[in-house]
Amino acid sequence: MKKILALLLTLAMVFALCACGQTAAPAASEAPAEESAEAPAGDEITLDVIICQYGPNTQEWFLGSGMDGTNFVDKFEAANPGVKLNLEVVSWNDVYTVVDTRIASGQAPDILNIDVFANYANEGLLEPVSQYCPEELYNDFFPSFIEQSVIDGTVWAVPDLASARALYYNVDMFEEVGIEPPATWAELEDAAQAIVDFYDGEVYPWGIDMTTDEGQAAFAYYTWGNGGGFVDAEGNWALNSAENVEAIEYAIGLVNKGYTNPNPATQTRYDLQDMFAAGKLAMCIAPNSMPTYCADKGSTVNMATTAIPANEGKTSSSVGVMDRIMAFKDEAAPDQAARDEAIGKFLTFFYDPENYVGWVSMEGFLPAVNSAVEALVAADPSFEAWLDVLSSCQFYPTAKGEWDAVKQGTIAAEQAALTGASVQEQLDALQAQIAG
Amino acid sequence: MNRTLEKKIEPYIWLLPSLILMAVFVVFPILIVFKLSFSEVSKSGLVGGFIGFKNFADAISLPAFKTVMLNTLYWVVSVVGLSTILGFVIAMVLNQKFRGRKIARAIVVFPWATSLVIQASVWNYIIKYEYGNLNNILLNLGIIKQAVNWRMSYQLEFIWECGVGIFVTIPFVTFCVLSGLQAIDNSLYEAAEIDGASFWNRLWHITIPLVKPSLTVSTVLNIIYVFNSFPIIYTMTKGAPSNKTDTLVTYLYMLNFYDRQKGPATALSVIGFLVLCLCAGIYMLGVMRKEDNG
Numbered sequence: 145m146k147k148i149l150a151l152l153l154t155l156a157m158v159f160a161l162c163a164c165g166q167t168a169a170p171a172a173s174e175a176p177a178e179e180s181a182e183a184p185a186g187d188e189i190t191l192d193v194i195i196c197q198y199g200p201n202t203q204e205w206f207l208g209s210g211m212d213g214t215n216f217v218d219k220f221e222a223a224n225p226g227v228k229l230n231l232e233v234v235s236w237n238d239v240y241t242v243v244d245t246r247i248a249s250g251q252a253p254d255i256l257n258i259d260v261f262a263n264y265a266n267e268g269l270l271e272p273v274s275q276y277c278p279e280e281l282y283n284d285f286f287p288s289f290i291e292q293s294v295i296d297g298t299v300w301a302v303p304d305l306a307s308a309r310a311l312y313y314n315v316d317m318f319e320e321v322g323i324e325p326p327a328t329w330a331e332l333e334d335a336a337q338a339i340v341d342f343y344d345g346e347v348y349p350w351g352i353d354m355t356t357d358e359g360q361a362a363f364a365y366y367t368w369g370n371g372g373g374f375v376d377a378e379g380n381w382a383l384n385s386a387e388n389v390e391a392i393e394y395a396i397g398l399v400n401k402g403y404t405n406p407n408p409a410t411q412t413r414y415d416l417q418d419m420f421a422a423g424k425l426a427m428c429i430a431p432n433s434m435p436t437y438c439a440d441k442g443s444t445v446n447m448a449t450t451a452i453p454a455n456e457g458k459t460s461s462s463v464g465v466m467d468r469i470m471a472f473k474d475e476a477a478p479d480q481a482a483r484d485e486a487i488g489k490f491l492t493f494f495y496d497p498e499n500y501v502g503w504v505s506m507e508g509f510l511p512a513v514n515s516a517v518e519a520l521v522a523a524d525p526s527f528e529a530w531l532d533v534l535s536s537c538q539f540y541p542t543a544k545g546e547w548d549a550v551k552q553g554t555i556a557a558e559q560a561a562l563t564g565a566s567v568q569e570q571l572d573a574l575q576a577q578i579a580g
Numbered sequence: 581m582n583r584t585l586e587k588k589i590e591p592y593i594w595l596l597p598s599l600i601l602m603a604v605f606v607v608f609p610i611l612i613v614f615k616l617s618f619s620e621v622s623k624s625g626l627v628g629g630f631i632g633f634k635n636f637a638d639a640i641s642l643p644a645f646k647t648v649m650l651n652t653l654y655w656v657v658s659v660v661g662l663s664t665i666l667g668f669v670i671a672m673v674l675n676q677k678f679r680g681r682k683i684a685r686a687i688v689v690f691p692w693a694t695s696l697v698i699q700a701s702v703w704n705y706i707i708k709y710e711y712g713n714l715n716n717i718l719l720n721l722g723i724i725k726q727a728v729n730w731r732m733s734y735q736l737e738f739i740w741e742c743g744v745g746i747f748v749t750i751p752f753v754t755f756c757v758l759s760g761l762q763a764i765d766n767s768l769y770e771a772a773e774i775d776g777a778s779f780w781n782r783l784w785h786i787t788i789p790l791v792k793p794s795l796t797v798s799t800v801l802n803i804i805y806v807f808n809s810f811p812i813i814y815t816m817t818k819g820a821p822s823n824k825t826d827t828l829v830t831y832l833y834m835l836n837f838y839d840r841q842k843g844p845a846t847a848l849s850v851i852g853f854l855v856l857c858l859c860a861g862i863y864m865l866g867v868m869r870k871e872d873n874g
Contacts, residue, residue, distance in 0.1 A: 240837050248625035263623040263840065356818050356838060406709055406729050409821035410737070424710055548623065548840045559821030563734060573643075 189479075189486045192253040193231040196239050196467070198305075199507040203233045211502065220493050227486045252472040254483070255490060257304055259467045261293060262545045265300040271471045273299040276484040281492055284513040292466060292539050301468035302491065303512035305504050307431040308533045309361070309463040310449040317347065317426050325427075325450045327460070329369070329394055332453045336403035339426050350398055351416035351428040352408040354562060359555030360540065361413070364463045365429055366391035369454035374541050374550060381579045383550065384571035391455070392558060392567045399562060409559045421445055431465070432530045433508030464537035466512070469494075510534050546578050553578065610853070617850045621842040635847035642844060644823035644831065651738065652807065652827040659745035659809075660802045664795065666746065667753025672787075674754065675761045685758075692751035700815035703744045707731060734824040737817050741825060744812050749805075753798045760794030761787070796867050800860055807856055828852045 195206055204210030207217060217229045232253075234242050239258055246252055252269060264270050273282070273293075282290075282302075289303040313325050318335075321342045326332040336349035354362050367373050372387030382388070398404050405411050405419065417434065419425035421443035429452055430437075438445055454460040469491065477483045494500060501519045504511045510530055511520055520527045541547060557570035617635050620628030639645065674685055691699065706713045707730040715727040731737045764787065772782050810829050813819065819826030819834055826834070828848060836845035 244625040244837065244842075248627065267622050267624050267626060269624060269626075355820060356834070407731050409734075410731065410817050419710060422711075545623075548838075552839045556822040559824075562821050563824065 187479075187482065188226050188228060189482060190228040190230055191255055191483075191486055191490060192251075193229055193255040193257075193490070194239065194243065194253045195231060195233050195257045197233050197235045198509070201506045205503060205506060206231055206233055210506075211499075216494075216499065219499070220490070223493060224486075224489050227489055229490070252474075254474060255469060255471055255487060257467065257469050259465075260542055260547065261301045261468055261470050262295060262543055262547055264470065264472070265295050265298075266545050269472055270300050271473050271484070271487075273302055273471075276471055276487040276491070277302060278488050278492055281488075281495055281513075284495065284515050286512060286514065288535070289466060289512050292543060293468060295543050301470035303466050304469045304494075305509040305512055306464055306466040306534060307433065307509050308530060308537050309365070309429050309431055309452065309465070310533060311427060311452050312420065312430050312434050312447050312449055313427045314420070314423065314425075315446040315448050317423075325448075326453045327451065328453055329455045333398070333401075333403070335427075336398070336401075340402065345402070347423070348403075348405050348419065348425045349427060350404045351413075351420065351425050352395060352399060352404045353411060353413045353416055354408040354555065354558040355410060355412045356552075356555055357412040357414075359558050360551045361429075361463060361465075362395060362408075362558060363388075363392070363554040364538070364540065365452055366395045368461045368463070368538055369452060369458060370394075371455070371458045373538070374554075375544075379541070379544075381544075381546065381550065381575065383554070383578065384568070384575040389568050389571055392561060392571070394455075395558075396561045396567065409562055420447075431508075432510060432533075436508040462533050462537035464534060464539045466539060550574075550578055613846055613849055613853075617843075617846040619843075621846065623840040623842065625842060631843075635843035636851070638841070639844035639847040639851065642835075642841075644826065647823055648826050648828055648831045651825065654738075655742060655745065655813075655827045656803060656807050658742045659749055659806045660799060662742075663746045663749035663802065664753050664799060667750045667798075668757050668791075668795070670750065671754045671757035671761055674758055688751050688754055690751075691748045694748075696748060696809070696811035697815055699748055700744060700812045703740070703747075704816055707740060734817075734821050738825045741813055741816050744816070745806060745809065748812075749802060752802065753795075756794045756798035757791050760791035764790045796863075800863055803859055803863070804856055807852070807859075 195202065197203060201210055205216060207215050209215060211219060217231050220229060221227070243253070243256060243258065247264075247269065256264075261270065285302060289306065290299055293299055293301040293303070311325070317339070318325065321338050323335045323338050324331075326335045332350070339347055339349040352362055353359065364373070367388045370387045370391040372382070372385045372391055374381065374383065376382040376385070399408055405416060405425065413430065416425060416428050417430055417437055418441065420428040420430070420434075421438040421441045423443075423445055428434075435447065438447070451460040452462065471487050474483065494503075495513050495515070497515050497519055500511070500513065500516050501523070504516060505520060505523060510527070511517060517527075517531065521531075540551075544550075553574040557567070557574055560570050561567045616627065618630055618632065619635075620631045621635075622628065670688060674681065674688065678684075709715065709727060709729045709731065712727075712730070714730065715724070718724045719727065731740065768786050768790075769782060772786060777785070807827075808829055809827075810833065813825060813827055813830045814833070817825045819830050823831060823834075829852065832845045832848040832852070835841050835848065
């Protein structure tokens with residue numbers, strides 16, 4: 145008896161501790177019957193909104209007092225009687241967990257701000273943009289941005305903001321060493337060697353981030369700079385193209401020659417930006433918010449930007465990163481038309497230049513609508529140059545359903561290559577896994 | 581009411597509140613995970629129909645599966661094993677009478693009382709190559725001439741992770757053993773000393789047999805706890821490079837929320853649960869058999 149009791153207690157203990165440890169499995173109910181957007185009193189509609197935290201000001205702007213003493217929610221509700229917002233600001237680290245868990249438990253938000261959308265669209269969870277977005281607003285978006293959210297001819301999300309990447313370099317260091325910013329891969333290696341020689345290894349010439357945070361960006365920087373990329377001209381996955389293999393081998397070569405930060409698999413872009421700000425790194429590919437980022441860290445590094453180096457004879461292209469706003473279906477909503485209208489009101493209010501310009505410039509991003517450009521350029525003339533970059537940059541193929549797997553797969557391939565695996569074999573295996 | 585019946589029922593009434601809590605917050609979610617592991621789960625987390633053992637087959641055929649299982653084994657054995665040995669030694673020392681013993685005991689608790697995420701982040705800073713404390717101290721003391729990259733390879737990174745795991749687990753073992761040591765009657769040692777028993781003799785024949793129950797408790801709890809430990813590895817490497825420093829728990833998290841392979845991730849968590857039940861079960865049975873015999 146004692147034995148059985150003890151065994152039972154052990155099992156109970158295992159149960160209890162397992163429950164503490166296993167955060168991964170979403171507790172789910174089967175039918176995703178979203179229950180938001182009900183009309184509790186009269187014609188009032190409450191929209192559940194999830195916004196990602198772009199920086200320290202996001203929360204303040206939406207919910208605190210960061211919008212000239214008031215906040216977005218209060219201002220919106222005052223301007224739109226009958227629509228209430230139940231708005232949550234969620235960190236980028238948690239947002240996938242939060243959204244997946246909410247979908248699984250049938251409580252998807254009405255409006256979601258996130259980067260990916262293809263899975264939600266493919267699984268029939270999203271409403272097409274045409275259902276709720278007023279035409280005037282729709283025509284205001286940069287067409288090249290809207291194209292990024294199209295699957296089978298339907299637009300499933302609208303862009304909320306964008307950022308573009310460029311190469312930042314430490315001007316003082318380059319002058320001290322007596323070199324010019326590199327435009328080609330060969331020049332990059334020469335510059336790196338000169339920096340290594342001059343500073344006796346105290347300064348890393350080049351920053352590489354192949355972490356699970358953003359290793360896919362490294363894949364884009366090098367493959368796009370070699371005429372390759374995630375997809376071919378027809379838009380089919382072409383992960384193991386000769387150009388890609390050459391590009392990733394080149395990147396791994398930079399690491400092996402000692403031209404980069406020592407641990408690319410665990411040093412994120414933020415680590416690199418910190419090193420750049422501290423004068424420990426000479427070159428770093430970063431978004432347009434880099435000067436703000438360094439200034440916030442108290443850095444006085446004298447920096448300038450140039451195009452990301454490309455292979456000899458190939459064109460350099462910037463990497464554009466775009467996030468989105470999308471609306472989930474809610475079949476339980478009593479009045480679908482009223483709900484769509486409320487979502488439209490939210491978007492109209494958000495993209496109103498009076499509100500939107502403050503939002504975009506606050507965290508140092510680039511706008512997604514034409515109407516904001518004038519005001520932004522007036523406030524900060526340096527925006528103009530970035531808008532040019534933005535118009536010529538390439539985006540990740542996020543409209544393809546396999547993107548999640550491709551993203552993780554490219555990172556895994558890079559990391560395996562860092563430990564000595566063959567790039568060709570890694571990319572062949574990835575291509576086979578993705579394209580079947 | 582019948583007096584004996586009342587006596588029989590009474591314990592269960594006392595247990596009822598905790599049983600209800602466990603059923604709602606522990607047993608029920610675990611049953612759902614079991615159900616999910618046999619269901620089709622979409623990338624966004626929508627649950628479809630029954631698909632038999634497909635999730636398990638997918639999980640086992642994942643390229644990283646073998647590495648991750650081996651890592652988990654290394655992780656559990658090294659962390660639990662070494663922290664038990666070191667914790668035992670520290671407990672022996674702390675059981676001696678010396679000045680400042682109370683302070684020493686308090687200090688030992690610190691690693692345990694700090695959150696694991698903070699511990700792991702602090703260690704990340706300590707071993708950082710560029711501006712880590714360890715390199716700074718060694719450079720200032722003149723022990724090394726050039727900064728050392730303490731995370732040169734993934735093997736080294738995994739060893740650091742195990743090291744941090746051991747560091748934070750030692751206090752728990754120490755205090756379990758210490759409580760056992762304090763329960764040992766001093767007259768036993770005195771008698772042994774009179775009979776001319778050496779330190780090792782006393783250790784083998786008195787100390788270890790008598791603290792064994794405490795060691796059993798700490799070992800079983802540690803196996804479960806270390807197996808399920810998530811923060812250290814997630815904070816220090818996130819399993820990079822390419823899952824070479826992942827253990828089962830961090831891997832299934834990444835699989836679920838980064839790779840969005842939710843079905844196999846659920847299957848892995850069920851596999852982990854069964855492995856743990858098996859380990860803990862075998863260990864407990866073995867120990868209890870010995871205790872019954874002895």
